[in-house]
Amino acid sequence: MKTNRLFHKLTQLTRDFFSLSKAEQHGIIVLVSLILVFTILYFTLPLLVNPPIYNNAKIITQIEAFQREQTILRDSLQIEKIQSSGQLSEALAKERLHPFPFDPxxxxxxxxxxxxxxxxxxxxxxxxxxxxxxFYSKKDLKKLYSVSEAEYRVLAPYITIKPMFSTKGDEIIRNRKYHRFALIVTEINSADTIRLKNNLNLPFWLGKRVVAYRTKLGGFYDKKQLLEVYGMKSNYFNQIKKYVVVDASRMQKLCINQIGFKQLLHHPYCNYQLTKKIxxxxxxxxxxxSNSHQLHEIIGSDSLGLKLQHYLYICASDLRGN
Structure with a gap:
């Protein structure tokens, strides 16, 4: 019975369809076709395209790893800043340093x-x-402000310093102990760097500094002035001092009545206040x-002034500079 009714309805729909105009029939066909297409796509499209699979656990793990890397980076930069300032702790020093035998x-x-x-x-x-x-000894590395005490303790067992000189007849410098061989008496106001090296075994760089300082002063009046040369250590000076003689007649003194303000100011034993006072x-x-007593009264007990007096003498004033 139901089948007959369904057949009757389909027959009626068919008659109604063919009773429509061509344009209406065409529109219905297009509409039905679109409905079929969208219906098919709705059910088949998920099968054709693989939807993204969201793995929340994996994403969280990646985020946590990134955050850990950023934390490590910040900590590393902070530790490097502390290390550069010479304030690294012993625990961090052991962690960051990788020592091996070396000569600094x-x-x-x-x-x-x-x-x-x-x-x-x-x-x-x-x-x-x-x-x-x-670096003459291991402890010299510790004296640099950028190396902490903790870093030095980690590195010290691996430091091996070779002698500065090993040629027979030269001064062997090792751990700041100077073993003297044949030294020659040397007049310090006339010796050049070669003579200082050959006669007193001064390293070239130190001999060069001695000559440069002697030139600025105008010569030495006392062998103890060598201790004022940067790099001249007292223990080395004590080894060579009996071989050093000073000829004060070779000094280049300054006429106090002719010297100008700027020239006097440039002398190592004269500062601005003393220059202005003189x-x-x-x-x-x-x-x-007119006499040296006047100058002595001005200088008084000034430590620099007392040294400066050795380089000044009284002369005529008609050639005085500015």
Whole structure:
């Protein structure tokens, strides 16, 4: 019975369809076709396209790993800053340093980095060497402000310093102990760097500093002035002092009545206050000093002034400079 009714309805729909105009029939066909297409796509499209699979656990793991890396990076930068300032603790020093046997003198930057030092620490060491500094003993490394006490304790067992000189007849310098061989008596105001090296076994860089300082002073009046030369250590001076003689007649003194303000100020034993005091006193004295007692009264007990007196003498004032 139901089948007959369904057949009857389909027959009726067919008659109604064919009773429509061609345009209406065409529109219905298009509409039905679209409905069929969208229906098919709705059910088949999920099968054709693989939907993204969201793994929340994996994403969370990746985020946590990234956060850990950022924390480690921040901590590493902070530790490097502390290390560069010479304040690294012993625990961190053991963690960051990777020691191996080394001689700190002229050690390449790459090997310092391999030891675990920061670029800033290495810059301090290289600047020290550029200024003529050398490592005579292990403890010299500790004296650099960029290396902490803890870092030194980690590195010290691996430091091996070779003698600075090993040629027979030269001064062997090892751990700041100087073993003297044949030294020659030398007049310090006339010796050049070669004679200082050959006669007193001064390293070339130290002999060069002695000559440069002697030139600034105008000569030495006392062998103890050698201790004022940067890099001259007292224990080495004590080894060579009996071989050093001073000929004061070779000194180049300054005429106190002719010297100008700027020239006097440039002398190592004269600062601005002392220079101004001397020049003002000379002007009050009528433009020149008549005797050395006047100068002595002005200088008094000034430590620099007492040294400076050895380089000044009284002369005519008609050639005085500015």
């Amino acid at each position: 003198n002229k050690l390449p930057r790459e090997l310092w980095q391999k030891l675990g030092l920061t670029n800033r620490q290495i810059d301090v060491i290289k600047n020290y060497e550029a200024k003529g500094g050398k 020049i003002n006193a000379r002007q009050k004295a009528g433009g020149s000093f």
